[in-house]
Amino acid sequence: ETGVTQTPRHLVMGMTNKKSLKCEQHLGHNAMYWYKQSAKKPLELMFVYSLEERVENNSVPSRFSPECPNSSHLFLHLHTLQPEDSALYLCASSQSGEGSGANVLTFGAGSRLTVL
Amino acid sequence: GQNIDQPTEMTATEGAIVQINCTYQTSGFNGLFWYQQHAGEAPTFLSYNVLDGLEEKGRFSSFLSRSKGYSYLLLKELQMKDSASYLCAVRDGDYKLSFGAGTTVTVRA
Numbered sequence: 001e002t003g004v005t006q007t008p009r010h011l012v013m014g015m016t017n018k019k020s021l022k023c024e025q026h027l028g029h030n031a032m033y034w035y036k037q038s039a040k041k042p043l044e045l046m047f048v049y050s051l052e053e054r055v056e057n058n059s060v061p062s063r064f065s066p067e068c069p070n071s072s073h074l075f076l077h078l079h080t081l082q083p084e085d086s087a088l089y090l091c092a093s094s095q096s097g098e099g100s101g102a103n104v105l106t107f108g109a110g111s112r113l114t115v116l
Numbered sequence: 117g118q119n120i121d122q123p124t125e126m127t128a129t130e131g132a133i134v135q136i137n138c139t140y141q142t143s144g145f146n147g148l149f150w151y152q153q154h155a156g157e158a159p160t161f162l163s164y165n166v167l168d169g170l171e172e173k174g175r176f177s178s179f180l181s182r183s184k185g186y187s188y189l190l191l192k193e194l195q196m197k198d199s200a201s202y203l204c205a206v207r208d209g210d211y212k213l214s215f216g217a218g219t220t221v222t223v224r225a
Binding site: 090104 | 215
C-alpha cells in the first residue's frame, strides 16, 4: 500500500446510525487532516492533527468526532448526522518543515457519504 | 475570513493554452498551491509558489504576485487528460490551507 488510503469509499447511513471513516497514510508524514468537499463549494478544513495532537478544529459540529491513535491512522466518527452532511470526506497528510516539498498535502481518494 | 476566487468553468481546445486566474484575500500568507482533481479522484499537487514570479514544471506553470494577491496556473499544449478541476489554495499559517471552489477545465478535440 502506498499513499493515503481511505475506507469505505462509499457509505450510506440513516440519521440515527453511528459509523466511522478510516484513513491510513504510508508516507511517514507527521500531520493528518480531514476535509469536507461539497458540490460547487471550496474544500472545508475540519480537523488537523500534528504528531497525534489536534491543532485545528474549525467549528465542526460535535456529531463529527475525530480520533488519531498514531501518526499513520486517522478516524472520523459519525453520529446522528443530518442530510446536509452528505458530501465527499477527504483525508490528507503532510510533512511539516522547511523547503518547497514540505507541507504539501497528499490526499486520499475520499469517502462519499450519503445521509438519508 | 478567507476569500479565494477563481472562475467556475473554462473550455479550451486540445493543443491550446489556458490560464486559470486566482485572487485571494487572506489573514496571512505562507504559500499558494495549485491542485488538480479528476472527477471521482483525489486532488493531486501541481505547484507551489511562496515568492513572486513564475514556477515552470513541464507543460504547467504557476505565477504569483503577493502584492496583488494574485496567481495564475498556465496549462500549455492541452491534452484531453487535462480535463479536470483545478484548485487554488492558500496557506495562512502552519497547517491551515484554504481552498477556492475550483475551476473545471474542459478540453475539446
